[in-house]
Amino acid sequence: MTGAFFISLALLSSPVVTDTLQESRVTALKEGIPTARLASSVTVLGASVIQKTGTYRPGQLSAMVPGLYIPDYGASLTSTIYLRGLGSRMENPVMGLYVDGIPVLDKNAYDFDWEAVQGATLLRGPQGTLYGRNAMGGVLSLRTLSPSDGARPSALLEYGTANTVRAAGFFTAGNHAFSASFRHTDGFFRNTFSGALCDPYNGLSLRWKWEKGNYSNILSASLSSEGGFAYGQVVDGVPMPVNYNDEAGYRRLSVIEGFRMKQELPLFEVEGTASLQLLADDMQMDQDYTARPVFTLQQTQLSGAVTAEVLARRKEKDAIWHPVTGFFTFYKLNRQKAPVHFKRVGIQELILDNANKNIPSDIGYLSIPDEQMPIYSGFLTGSWNAALFHQSVFRLGRWTLTAGLRLDYEGASMDYDCLAQLHYQFVPTMKAAKPFEVPYRGNVTHHYFQVLPKVSALFEATDRLRFFGTVSKGYRAGGFNTQIFSDILQYQTMTALMKDLGVYLDKPMVSVVAGNTEYNPEKAWNFEVGARYGKGNFRADAALYWIEVRDQQLTVFPEGMTTGRMMTNAGRSRSLGAEGQLLWQPGNWRLQASYAYCHASMEGKALLPYVPVHTVFALAGYHFPIGKTVLSADASLRGAGPFCWNEENSLREPFTLQADARIGLSYSHIELYVRGQNLVGTATHSFYFKSMGNEFLAQGKPRQLIIGLTYKF
């Protein structure tokens, strides 16, 4: 607490408010034209709304951005993102993330505490042409404090429910800007098995930005250690408290070094961006989430990636023809170890019971006397991408026409090295247990090309009213299902063990093998029309979209697998939706709202699980100037749902609204505020899943009250 206070005395806060929806200014986006002229749905959130809603993590953008839903469960590596009905629980995200123009490659690094974020721009809908892989649902671009912003040094300190302490600050000096944030929370959910809170969090984020002329360098690092996985079993339809016996938690170190430069030529400007990204993390999980000793997972990753992009575009912003041409590439190497330890109950119920049910009892039975049976899995995965893209924007009177094309090549190769170790005995024939090892080693590789076109048109009916239409394509990268390897090893072990015994099942166990753990890229075609209106302090926009998804990536439980789940290309899906957002700032008022409807279904039938049909956000704020003092009050409602939890749509979560509010009193350089989140204590669930036939739910965070202080030096 004291440490957090001292950290807070070092740094940052909120500079000039740049407000939201459709700012007519150039952002860090690649398009290079004002967002108001983009023929895409776009949400721009300024520092003011980010601050007043207490937004400092991507998940808190849920519903503020129409159609965006990032449920808060698991741990920081979870980062499940749904946007316009696209998304899944595992593997690659459907939203690209850029911080100061640097792409964040690893989804495990998406969820971090923001420091000195001055604006967030989210392009909704497939943005594959300029942004390539994983920009299938959209692109979120964050802009952090720059030395040239001229902001005064500032510090922030918050304290709230669950002993949550957040301290943040920034200062600029010459060509440098420094920012930092620290957060601690005791946690919100108690594990009844241990009696301790299971989701504590401690995290530190640091950022240094240097800018000089056309060059800039950004170095950021975040370090966190947390609990998590607050999943409670559902018994007879009633959600129970968290109750698991094994260790669970997540630690992560993420470092991103990015360099950007711009070269001015007579007609064109050339931008170069390069980054080096390192991520080391360690996740421990009680995989059965019960109080019984079944099985655990420890997953450690060490990955390094380099990215590079060169982009040339015409300097003259108002020229009739505004081309953007670029080349992007990255290489990423990831070493992952994911040992699964089967404990006594897991050995008996998941392995022996499955094996022995096929062996007539009068012949004998299989026994594994080990207290723990490890299945070691190691993966060395290299992935690479190279892309050429071009987009031309033509301004023809009231029309802005855009056409673009990207050729994306991606490949990946994974070496797997797995080993199961155990002792086994067949009773009554074997007099003693015998040591047994099953290695499983090999390599899988895949490559593919994607062609990502885009055409759009924007018509300026009046100075205030614009209509647009877009057809674009995006894709989410394919990959390998490393999670399923412990199941494959269970199968391989049983098969080898039975062969060693000389026993063969009439109906052999079914399993995937390494060769079919690959899943292909998911592709989405987006057809969209929209309108945008702005007059004085009022702005509004609306869009209708139709997204056709091919090779939908879906998490499934493969046939014959007892514990594993894997990503597979399950076929086609379709998202039909409508989105709208508005901002009105009459006098001292600030009114903001966004709404999205999304009907995302498999082949026009069952609704896609985990995707909310509605997202709603409404904020009303007022500030009272009283001399040098300003009293501000903001209240907001945020809602999402209903959801289906499973493919059969038999389990549903209703639509729920959560109320937040903030009251602030500022005088001169100081602001004191109280903020409440989920004030009514709405009970929600953020995640549902099944493991070993048991159902689990993650509960949403309870009511939180936070008191905070900001000081601008």
Added chain:
Amino acid sequence: MKITNLFTFAAALLLLACNKPAQPVIPQESNFKGTVTVIYQDAPFDNENIEVNFKPSADGKTGSLTIYQIKFVPQMPVTIDVTIPNINVTSTPEQINLECARVIPLAMGGEYPRYTVTDLKGSIVGKEISFSLNFGSVPTSYKGKLE
């Protein structure tokens, strides 16, 4: 006279050759494929395409038979490998004889007394093998050919 002597010499040579005793067949490790017939509830139950490995000892006096993936009753959801050790092996110039009065077979990692083998009798003649035995109380026979 010369012709008579020559004929006598040739006849003597022929006689000498005919009197040399024929050599017994030397047992060698061999794999066979054939059909196991189990008498189940007084009716024959055939396991086809069953592989059998015959492995003699170093001195050729004993041997083992391993029957791969045999099923003793149709309802068995598994097949098992069974090895019958300590079989007496005798050879004649025409065949190899296999015989074992009683032995505990090896299966599923160890001795499997439930299916103790009794009255094993069989032979390997040329490229063919046949034997019969009782696995416990289950009369069983096998006929196969060299693979």
